[in-house]
Structures are given as C-alpha cells and as structure tokens.
Amino acid sequence: MASDGIGEIEETAGSDIPFGTRLKLHRSRRGLTREVLGGLVGRSASWVKALETGRLGTPKLPLLLKLADALRIRDLAELTGAGSIPVEPFSGPGHPRLPAVRAAVNAFAPAADRPVPGLPHLRARLRGAWRARHAAPDHREVLGALLPELIEDAQAAVHAADRESHRRAARAVLSEVYSLAQFFIAYQPAQSLLWRVCERAVVTAREADDPRALGIAAWLMVQAHRDAGDWDAADAVAEGALAHLGAHLDRRDSDELRSLWGSLQFEAGYTAARRGESGAAWHRWDTARRAAERLPAGFYHPVTSFSRAVMGAHAVTVAVELRNGGEGVRQSLRSEAHTIPSRPRRARHRIEQARAYRLDGREGEALRLLAQAHAIAPETIRYNGHARAMIMEGLHSREHRARAAGLADRVGVPA
Structure with a gap:
C-alpha cells in the first residue's frame, strides 16, 4: 500500500471509503493545508475540516469540480468512489486542432527535404501570429491553424543553422514559438504536452542566450507551476528570471525587458495572493505598476499584455x-x-x-x-x-x- 494512502484508495475503489477520507488523502498528497484548499474553492478551513470528518456530506457538483481542479483530479470517482465521471466534460473541451499541434511538437526532427525559411520571414510570421491571437475572438482556432507549420519551420531553422550565432538566433525564435503554443494548449486536457512546450521554451531560450525569449518563457513557467500548485517552484523561477532581466534593464532597448520584468513582478504577487499573503501580493503589484508607469504611453507587450x-x-x-x-x-x-x-x-x-x-x-x-x-x-x-x-x-x-x-x-x- 502506498505510504500516502492513495494506494489504498486505488486498490479499493469499489469499497465504501468515505468521501471525507478520500478528500483528506488527496489533500495531503498535494501538500495543501485545509486553509489553502478552502481558499482555492472559496470556502473556509473549517468547511474543509467538516467535509473530512464527515460532519458535512459530499458537496454538490459545482463544488466537487472546484475541489477536483484544486487537487488536480481527472475523475470524480477518485473523490466520490462512484462510477467513473471524467472531469473534462465539465472543465473544458479539447480543441479540434489540438492533435495537429501535438504532432508538430512531438515530431522527432524536421523532414530532411523541408525548405528552411529565413529568420526575418519567421520573425514576421511570429509577430503576425501574436497580433492575430490578440485580435481574434476565436483565438485558439487562429493559433491552432498557424502553429503546426510555424513549429516545424522554426525547428528546421535551428537544425539548418551553420553558425553558432545563427543557431542562437533561430533558438530565440523557436523558444517564442513554443511560448505561443502554450497559449493554445493551456486549459485543455493536455497537461503533459503543456509541460513539454513550457520546458522546451525555457531550455531553448537559455541556449539562445536571449533575455527577451527567456523572460517570456519564465513568465509562462511561473504560471504553469502556480496552476499546478507548486508555489515554491513558481517563486524560484520568478526570482531567477527577475535577477537575470534586472541585469539588462540599462540596455538601449530596455522598454520591452522592463515590461517583462514588471510582468514577472506581478506574477510573483499573484502567487503570493494565492498563498493568502496580502502584504506581499500588493507590494509586488505596486512594484509592477511603477514599472508600467516608466514605459512609454501606449506601450503594450505583444505577449504578456503588460502595460499601464x-x-x-x-x-x-x-x-x-x-x-x-x-x-x-x-x-x-x-x-x-x-x-x-x-x-x-x-x-x-x-x-x-x-x-x-x-x-x-x-x-x-x-x-x-x-x-x-x-x-x-x-x-x-x-x-x-x-x-x-x-x-x-x-x-x-x-x-x-x-x-x-x-x-x-x-x-x-x-x-
């Protein structure tokens, strides 16, 4: 039997294990206190305790779904012990274009005979994709149509680079393409794919030695860790990226880097707020606000939306x-x-x-x-x-x- 008690639930799924026991074991496995879990679903720590001790019965479906989301449970049967009820139909669908995007990400290598577009052309397509994403009401449909070919072309550009400087430049573009893909994949039933592109974006940006690409990738990595409930990891990424960007803020083209620095300050505040740390959360927000006020009027970051x-x-x-x-x-x-x-x-x-x-x-x-x-x-x-x-x-x-x-x-x- 697993030491955290989850093995007992899995081995005796059909037995009469109380809802409260299941909830407590899943909460413990996630490392969440009653106060934190209660806050994530809009309830108090005493409400969570009442569920776990059996003083309250199984909540209705809306709250069950909130608990499942906070605990990263994909089937309500893990909480209720009843027949399988997948969470996906209630939490959100998978987009029809998801398989094509997944195939492009998972491809082992670009085809040997694939034409390789020039980097100026790739950058222009990437800028156009960001603009289209911000302008479209059906932005996932727009990105889903653009991403497969964009991913494959950016990968091909890295493979075809014949000099290290060209390879670094191509990697910076590829990293941002992976970041763009996260906007399409997020909140779909594709968590492993999301983490794959998230990690590739960070690694590729590091290999490119490009502060802008790394700032974007880190900004999204912070969100991924926070949404997964790993707040310490979210803080570590935010602090590391802030230090890295901070060393470049005196550059001539520093407006964009300053906006990424401000975006990461806010994300750190967001994580603090989720922890319930009011003072730290508002301090970070105010630091981000002051960074926004130092940007030119009308500045709007094409990825993070950071602006006044x-x-x-x-x-x-x-x-x-x-x-x-x-x-x-x-x-x-x-x-x-x-x-x-x-x-x-x-x-x-x-x-x-x-x-x-x-x-x-x-x-x-x-x-x-x-x-x-x-x-x-x-x-x-x-x-x-x-x-x-x-x-x-x-x-x-x-x-x-x-x-x-x-x-x-x-x-x-x-x-």
Missing part, C-alpha cells in the same frame, strides 16, 4: 485571489477594461470581475459579466475553469438559473 492599461485588471485578480470580494469589486469599478487592446485579455478581465462580484454575493452581476466575456472572446470563456464553475453554480440558483442556462448552452457547460 492592464494594471487595473491585475489589481482585480490580486483581490480575488485574496478572497476579498468587496475589494475586487472596488478595483473592478476603477479598472478600464475597454483600454486593453487584446480581446482574449479583455475577456479574461471580465471573468476576473465576475469572480469578484460572485465573491461579493452578487451572482446576477457575475453572470452579466460572463456574458460580456463571451461576447468579447467566446474561446476565452469556453476554456476558463473559473467561468465554467460560476455558470454551473448559477444553474443551481432558482433566481438566476435561466440566465445561467443560456450561458451554459453557448459556452458548452453541461446543464
């Missing part, structure tokens, strides 16, 4: 992660979502605003904001676990069921 415009959206996220709905609403009213150029980022901001209103007990306003997010970028809300959970919660509300049902139909949430 996005800092209000970041403030909403910090408040929400600290489980402070009232502050989240206040920050929401102060933010100016219409100034965010990126449609996916603007839609995500609406979802974060909805989370704030939901925490503040204003479910109708939350659903209204989710409808706005869907109008801005349907593919953002379709793959967002927080949005899907809020819609499912609305389906269980007598007052708001009709509005939630309409959203569920459009987003693809099982009603």
Whole structure:
C-alpha cells in the first residue's frame, strides 16, 4: 500500500471509503493545508475540516469540480468512489486542432527535404501570429491553424543553422514559438504536452542566450507551476528570471525587458495572493505598476499584455485571489477594461470581475459579466475553469438559473 494512502484508495475503489477520507488523502498528497484548499474553492478551513470528518456530506457538483481542479483530479470517482465521471466534460473541451499541434511538437526532427525559411520571414510570421491571437475572438482556432507549420519551420531553422550565432538566433525564435503554443494548449486536457512546450521554451531560450525569449518563457513557467500548485517552484523561477532581466534593464532597448520584468513582478504577487499573503501580493503589484508607469504611453507587450492599461485588471485578480470580494469589486469599478487592446485579455478581465462580484454575493452581476466575456472572446470563456464553475453554480440558483442556462448552452457547460 502506498505510504500516502492513495494506494489504498486505488486498490479499493469499489469499497465504501468515505468521501471525507478520500478528500483528506488527496489533500495531503498535494501538500495543501485545509486553509489553502478552502481558499482555492472559496470556502473556509473549517468547511474543509467538516467535509473530512464527515460532519458535512459530499458537496454538490459545482463544488466537487472546484475541489477536483484544486487537487488536480481527472475523475470524480477518485473523490466520490462512484462510477467513473471524467472531469473534462465539465472543465473544458479539447480543441479540434489540438492533435495537429501535438504532432508538430512531438515530431522527432524536421523532414530532411523541408525548405528552411529565413529568420526575418519567421520573425514576421511570429509577430503576425501574436497580433492575430490578440485580435481574434476565436483565438485558439487562429493559433491552432498557424502553429503546426510555424513549429516545424522554426525547428528546421535551428537544425539548418551553420553558425553558432545563427543557431542562437533561430533558438530565440523557436523558444517564442513554443511560448505561443502554450497559449493554445493551456486549459485543455493536455497537461503533459503543456509541460513539454513550457520546458522546451525555457531550455531553448537559455541556449539562445536571449533575455527577451527567456523572460517570456519564465513568465509562462511561473504560471504553469502556480496552476499546478507548486508555489515554491513558481517563486524560484520568478526570482531567477527577475535577477537575470534586472541585469539588462540599462540596455538601449530596455522598454520591452522592463515590461517583462514588471510582468514577472506581478506574477510573483499573484502567487503570493494565492498563498493568502496580502502584504506581499500588493507590494509586488505596486512594484509592477511603477514599472508600467516608466514605459512609454501606449506601450503594450505583444505577449504578456503588460502595460499601464492592464494594471487595473491585475489589481482585480490580486483581490480575488485574496478572497476579498468587496475589494475586487472596488478595483473592478476603477479598472478600464475597454483600454486593453487584446480581446482574449479583455475577456479574461471580465471573468476576473465576475469572480469578484460572485465573491461579493452578487451572482446576477457575475453572470452579466460572463456574458460580456463571451461576447468579447467566446474561446476565452469556453476554456476558463473559473467561468465554467460560476455558470454551473448559477444553474443551481432558482433566481438566476435561466440566465445561467443560456450561458451554459453557448459556452458548452453541461446543464
């Protein structure tokens, strides 16, 4: 039997192991305290304890899905002991273009007879892909169509490079292509593929010795570690990347590097907020804000969206992660979502605003904001676990069921 108790659950899946016991063992395996797990699902540590000790029964489906997401469980049977109920239909679909992107990433090597495009041409295509991603309401469809050939061409450019300087330049492009792929793969049922491109982006950027590529790759790596619940690893990556970028901020082209430095400061604050460390979270946010104010007016990073415009959206996220709905609403009213150029980022901001209103007990306003997010970028809300959970919660509300049902139909949430 496994020492953490999970082996007992796996070996006796059909036996009558109480829900609370299963929950406690999975929580222990993930290394989460009751307070942290409760915060991740919008409940208290005492609520988690009541579940684990059997004073409360198995929660309803919306909360079960939140627990499964926080514990990285892919089948609700691991918690309930009932028949297999995969989480994917509730947490989000796999995009039809995912197999083609996976095949391009997994290819052993480019075909020997494949024409190799020049690096200026590859860079122009990459810039165009970022612009298309920010402009499109169906941004995953757009990226899914572009990525397979872009990945293969960037890989071919690295293999064909005949000088080390050319190889480093090609690796910088390839690293950013892998970073672009993460925006397509994230929040789909493809965790191993996500980690593969995440790690390749970092390694390739290091081999390129390119601060910009490494800053982008590290920014995404921090998010991946945080979403996986490994907050210490997220902090380690953020601090290492901040130190690396900090050594380059006096360069003539430092505006972009400063924006990446600011992006990483915010991500460190995001992680602190998820830990419940309010002072550290807001300090990091303020440091990022000051970095944004040093950038030229109108500057907007083509990858991270870092800018003056996005800092209000970041403030909403910090408040929400600290489980402070009232502050989240206040920050929401102060933010100016219409100034965010990126449609996916603007839609995500609406979802974060909805989370704030939901925490503040204003479910109708939350659903209204989710409808706005869907109008801005349907593919953002379709793959967002927080949005899907809020819609499912609305389906269980007598007052708001009709509005939630309409959203569920459009987003693809099982009603």
